């Protein structure tokens with residue numbers, strides 16, 4: 001296992017005019033569960049291929065424990081990979097599949113048998129070790145593929161490329177939990193590449209968000225959610241994503257735009273639609289975090305202290321926003337005017353975070 005570092009790493013495909021990856025800097029600690037999260041075209045596959053040794057960075061370097069491995073083959077780096085679709089030899093049993101990567105590297109019979117026992121126990125697949133892949137579910141096959149990746153004891157890192165894609169929908173969460181447990185038990189550096197924020201945020205200790213070939217933010221799931229340092233992260237993480245309003249409208253000086261999560265609203269403030277309440281302007285004026293608008297729709301998500309709770313979409317003079325809170329039963333309907341008070345927001349300038357702003 002190794003500490004991984006990307007140092008000013010850039011990559012341009014031959015003949016392309018622009019760089020697909022530009023100036024990436026990232027440190028991944030030995031034993032970390034890390035996710036690379038980005039939308040289609042962000043550069044995830046390209047970066048994965050650089051990590052696995054299929055592509056060589058155009059400039060900058062990739063280091064394992066401080067040693068530049070940019071030009072080493074994946075095998076010499078001891079990198080293992082789990083693909084979207086399980087890659088197994090159909091004619092071999094589960095145990096023989098697990099033994100395969102060890103045999104190709106001429107491990108002795110004792111080590112092979114120890115590793116197979118160890119992996120079967122860790123992945124809880126002992127009962128299927130004699131079976132052929134054709135008799136297994138996709139979930140079981142992918143577990144065996146993970147086992148193959150972990151077979152070699154000194155693997156530097158395991159790359160997981162959208163590993164839940166092919167498994168049956170009802171077993172996705174089980175595979176994700178198993179991966180998380182195995183990663184924590186074995187302390188193997190794992191890099192999980194995905195476009196799915198739920199997978200990334202539930203698997204990883206830290207997540208790097210990729211956009212247009214750059215890493216826009218690296219942080220714990222909590223940091224990415226509560227304090228996005230780039231507007232893209234605010235949009236991309238969370239469902240729905242962050243709301244953005246012109247900071248000027250919120251009465252904040254020194255920043256261009258203010259971002260806030262739907263639930264950053266003062267508790268209880270939503271009680272009673274303020275139809276024509278004094279101070280609520282029909283144009284949706286906004287001062288120091290108090291926002292007025294008209295209700296476009298409501299979506300109940302559950303109950304809090306016996307009262308319906310959910311998302312309310314408001315049309316304000318500065319654009320549509322989603323807020324989360326209590327939905328006064330039968331009193332709040334489309335068209336009602338509503339005033340809410342934000343508790344906090346994040347101030348941005350040029351899409352970059354400038355500061356956190358507390359209102360209450």
Ligand SMILES: Nc1ncnc2c1ncn2[C@@H]1O[C@H](COP(=O)(O)OP(=O)(O)OP(=O)(O)O)[C@@H](O)[C@H]1O
Pocket residue numbers: 013014016020038039040041042043044045046047195
């Ligand atoms: N062989 C190639 N030659 C030139 N450009 C390429 C090549 N492969 C990918 N690209 C470009 O690099 C960019 C990043 O692609 P990449 O496949 O790494 O993104 P991704 O985040 O993995 O997307 P997806 O999730 O759709 O696979 C895209 O604009 C893509 O068109």
